[in-house]
Amino acid sequence: MTSPRQALHLPGPLAWLVVAFIALTLGMPALRPVFAALFPYLDRPVYVQESFVSLVLAHLELVAVSSGAAVVVGVLAGIFVTRPAGAAFRGVLDTVVAMGQTFPPVAVLALAVPALGFGEPPALIALFLYGLLPVMQNTIVGLADVPEAAREAAAGLGMRRMQVLWQVELPLAAGVILAGIRTSVIINLGTAAIASTVGSKTLGSPIILGLSGGNTAYVLQGAILLGLLAVILDLGFARLARALPRRPS
Amino acid sequence: MIELQDLTCRFGDFTAVDAISLAVDEGAFCALIGPSGCGKSTTLRMINRLVERSAGTIRFAGEDIEHFRPEDLRRRMGYVIQSVGLFPHWTVERNIATVPALLGWPPARIRARVEELLALLRLDAARVRDQYPDQLSGGQQQRVGVARALAADPDVLLMDEPFGALDPVTRDALQDELLRIHRETRKTIVFVTHDMDEALKLATTIALMNRGRLVQVGTPLDILARPESDFVRDFVGREDHGLRLLAVQQVASRLRAGATVEGAPVQETMSLRSALSEMMTRGCDRLAVTDAGGRPVGGLFLEDMVRRPA
Numbered sequence: 001m002t003s004p005r006q007a008l009h010l011p012g013p014l015a016w017l018v019v020a021f022i023a024l025t026l027g028m029p030a031l032r033p034v035f036a037a038l039f040p041y042l043d044r045p046v047y048v049q050e051s052f053v054s055l056v057l058a059h060l061e062l063v064a065v066s067s068g069a070a071v072v073v074g075v076l077a078g079i080f081v082t083r084p085a086g087a088a089f090r091g092v093l094d095t096v097v098a099m100g101q102t103f104p105p106v107a108v109l110a111l112a113v114p115a116l117g118f119g120e121p122p123a124l125i126a127l128f129l130y131g132l133l134p135v136m137q138n139t140i141v142g143l144a145d146v147p148e149a150a151r152e153a154a155a156g157l158g159m160r161r162m163q164v165l166w167q168v169e170l171p172l173a174a175g176v177i178l179a180g181i182r183t184s185v186i187i188n189l190g191t192a193a194i195a196s197t198v199g200s201k202t203l204g205s206p207i208i209l210g211l212s213g214g215n216t217a218y219v220l221q222g223a224i225l226l227g228l229l230a231v232i233l234d235l236g237f238a239r240l241a242r243a244l245p246r247r248p249s
Numbered sequence: 250m251i252e253l254q255d256l257t258c259r260f261g262d263f264t265a266v267d268a269i270s271l272a273v274d275e276g277a278f279c280a281l282i283g284p285s286g287c288g289k290s291t292t293l294r295m296i297n298r299l300v301e302r303s304a305g306t307i308r309f310a311g312e313d314i315e316h317f318r319p320e321d322l323r324r325r326m327g328y329v330i331q332s333v334g335l336f337p338h339w340t341v342e343r344n345i346a347t348v349p350a351l352l353g354w355p356p357a358r359i360r361a362r363v364e365e366l367l368a369l370l371r372l373d374a375a376r377v378r379d380q381y382p383d384q385l386s387g388g389q390q391q392r393v394g395v396a397r398a399l400a401a402d403p404d405v406l407l408m409d410e411p412f413g414a415l416d417p418v419t420r421d422a423l424q425d426e427l428l429r430i431h432r433e434t435r436k437t438i439v440f441v442t443h444d445m446d447e448a449l450k451l452a453t454t455i456a457l458m459n460r461g462r463l464v465q466v467g468t469p470l471d472i473l474a475r476p477e478s479d480f481v482r483d484f485v486g487r488e489d490h491g492l493r494l495l496a497v498q499q500v501a502s503r504l505r506a507g508a509t510v511e512g513a514p515v516q517e518t519m520s521l522r523s524a525l526s527e528m529m530t531r532g533c534d535r536l537a538v539t540d541a542g543g544r545p546v547g548g549l550f551l552e553d554m555v556r557r558p559a
Contacts, residue, residue, distance in 0.1 A: 030489050152336030156407075157347050158298055158323035193320070245338050 014235045021228045025052045028221060035217045045217045047206040052225065059202040059229075062192050066124050067185045070131030076134075078139025081164070090140070097136055100129040101219065105191050107196050123202075124196030130191055131184040138180025139144070142173030174244050182237040189230050193222070205228070250275040250405060250437040251296060256305035258291050265291045267493065268305065268462035273454070280448035283458035284484075289441045293407055293459070294441065297323045300484035310404060324348055327398030327436075331410040333390045334551045335382035341367075341393050342378045348401040366396040395427070399434070406438045412447070423449055445485055449473070449497055457481060470495040497520035500538055500549050508548035510537040517546060524549055 011107030024031075028046060036044035080086035099107075105126050146169050154164045170177075193204025203226045210218025218244055251273040258266040262393050266288040273279045281289040294300040296307060298319040307314045314322055342363050344348075349359045367374040370392040382390055391411060398406055412420040428451060431438060442448055448455050449469045457464045457472065465477045473494045476482045485493065499515040513536035515524055524536060534551040 092549060093527055112351075120469060147334070147337070149331075149332035149334035150336055151334075152299070152330060152332075153328070153394075154332070154336070156323060156334075157330035158320045158351055160320050163351070172336075 009050055014239065017228060017232050017235065021225070021232060024166075024225060024228070026054045026157070035221075039217045042215060044215070047064045047209070047218045047221055048216050050201060052203065052221075055201060055205060055222075056225065056229070059189075059192055059204075059226075060112040060199070061125050062120065062123060062127065062195060062200060062202060063185065063188050066127035066192075067131045069124075069128050070184055070188075071135050071181055073128075074132050074180070075139050078136045078143065078177075082143045083087065083161075093136070097133045099206030101157050103129075103172055104192050105130060106197070109195065113198050118199035120200050122194075122198050123200040125193065126195070127188045127192055129186045135177070136180075138176050138183075139173065142176030142180075143169055145176065147173045171245055175241060176203070178241055178244065179235065182234065182241075185237070186230055186234055189233060190226070193226060237246045250254070250277070250310060251439065252306075252308040253296075254306045255259075255330070256292065256295060256298060256307060257303050258288070259296060259303045264461050265297070265361070265556060266302075269461075269463040271456055271463060273437060275437055277454055278332075278431055278440065278452050279454045279456060280449045280452035281439065281441045282443060282445065284443065287458040288461040289458050290409055290423075290445075291323055293409055293439060293441050296405075297328060297407055305424055309515070311446065320463075324351060324401060325403050325405070327400075327403040327406040329342075329391075329394050329398045329406070329408040329411045331413045333382075335393060336383050340358070340379050340381060341372075341385070342393075344382065344393060344453050345397045345400050348403075354401075357552045362400060365504055367400060369399070369433075370396045370426065370480060371540070372396070381432075386414055388423060391415065391423060392426070395423075395430075395434060398529075399436075404437065406436050408438065408440045409474050410441055411442070413442070413444075419464040420447075427451060429545060449493060458504075459484075473497060492522055492525075495554070500524050500536075503549060503553045504538055504547045505550055506547040506551060509545070510535045510548035512537055514539040514545065521554055526555060534550055 002243045029048065032046045036042075039045050049178050077093060081090035108129060109122050112125050116125065131245065150168055150172065151164065154168045191224040192200075194203050195206060196204035196208045203222050204221035206218040207226075210216060210220075210222070253269055255268045255270055256266060257264065257268050269288075269292065271279075272557065281292055283289050291300055294312070295302045296309075298314060309317070309322065309326075312494060313534045330351060336347070341362075345363045345366055346359045349362060349450065354362075364374055372392055373388065377385070377389070377393075382393070384394065394411070398408075412423050415423065420517070424447065427438075430436070431451075440448075440451060455469055455472050456466045461482055464470060465481050467475070472481065473485055473490065476485060482490075497519065498521045500515060500519045500521060503521065504517060512533065513529070515527060517538050517540055521529075527536060528534060535548045538543060538547050538549050540546050
């Protein structure tokens with residue numbers, strides 16, 4: 001079904017948000033008078049230690065690498081434990097990943113630093129562990145929800161195991177798996193900000209510096225961009241979910 | 250076409266199928282029937298190796314099924330299940346094309362074959378082809394299920410209670426379609442059911458099972474007229490037994506040749522049960538009988554019907 005908006009080729013909310021986000025990222029220094037008026041008691045009302053462009057790019061890279069790894073490992077692990085050969089590992093894996101999830105991210109970072117040093121490696125490890133659970137859980141649930149009759153028919157008609165997986169199980173589980181990836185990426189987007197405490201450059205850098213230095217303007221600048229980014233990614237995933245092949249009602 | 254020899258299947262200590270031997274001839278319609286848990290579905294699923302047997306052999310077209318890869322074997326045996334199992338993310342056309350696509354047929358040939366099957370199953374191709382399974386009624390879904398099983402022109406059709414979940418009217422219509430398809434294609438069919446009337450209506454051979462064992466094998470008339478044990482007598486139903494017996498015999502078997510009877514004639518291929526019903530409706534005890542061409546051949550008398558066959 002086409003909505004009137006699509007028929008007229010007007011840009012949707014997603015496009016407007018992207019424009020707003022890019023404009024804010026590039027033009028934050030130009031907003032100095034605004035922040036100066038809002039926070040008259042601050043000497044430096046705009047974060048200038050690094051450009052916001054480099055912060056956004058570093059933040060996105062951190063999320064992309066950690067979530068990408070979490071998606072690959074999570075989906076593969078989810079597939080593995082729903083095969084007959086891997087069924088025995090399902091309980092163990094569930095427990096381990098759930099433990100990883102209950103661990104506060106700050107604690108993971110603090111433990112990773114002595115082992116891996118400051119900077120990106122501890123942040124990547126923490127975010128990877130964090131993003132793993134929703135992806136794996138949803139992969140398992142999505143595959144378990146595939147109607148038994150479809151699975152039996154697929155085998156009975158002569159599909160090989162990989163064909164059943166690719167042609168029947170994964171397409172039918174795709175919606176649920178994508179929802180898990182969406183949760184995982186959005187969580188990581190927010191958690192990545194904390195990685196600035198161990199020296200990674202992210203949108204969390206102005207927030208943390210602002211919190212420790214009593215500079216509310218810095219906190220606001222980092223938080224606005226981070227919030228916008230989260231909404232944009234979420235809407236992007238919603239659009240992706242609609243583009244998936246038809247899901248049975 | 251299919252020969253089972255001392256076929257056995259154990260799950261742990263439980264013996265689901267116990268040393269059964271059965272031959273299904275080419276073109277036969279064999280009903281495996283019995284109460285729940287008698288091993289009939291397990292037997293069927295051993296034929297296409299969805300369940301691996303514990304002992305015994307199965308031969309398909311003269312060859313031990315061990316010699317086939319399971320997938321290759323299954324692509325030569327259509328498979329229909331009670332829950333249909335259409336792929337919900339595929340259109341009707343793509344569903345029917347499942348096995349041809351696995352076999353790598355060219356698209357034009359697949360398309361033509363889908364067209365042919367939709368016509369065979371009396372589905373409106375233009376309407377249904379691009380629909381998704383959840384847009385179809387239960388009866389239409391099972392028609393698509395049967396079409397999908399027939400798609401690559403398999404040698405054998407395996408059906409596991411295919412009409413068990415349908416309402417009586419739809420079930421009756423699909424049974425008639427299946428009889429017609431069996432007549433037209435001469436496929437060998439192995440059909441699992443727990444419904445004696447369904448087996449009597451469809452099958453040329455009935456194999457009655459109980460607790461993993463084969464109790465009696467024979468034509469519908471054999472099973473009804475010459476039950477070999479109390480279990481068989483109970484299963485074919487003591488109450489409706491006589492009517493069922495009439496249902497599997499034709500008017501021709503009790504015809505008094507040459508007799509002349511007044512009134513509208515019936516055909517000699519009509520079942521005796523329908524003829525009896527006709528007498529009840531008309532309130533008479535005799536019917537004029539004609540052959541398929543409409544020529545009078547004699548009369549059917551109630552007293553001849555009541556007498557047991559020699």
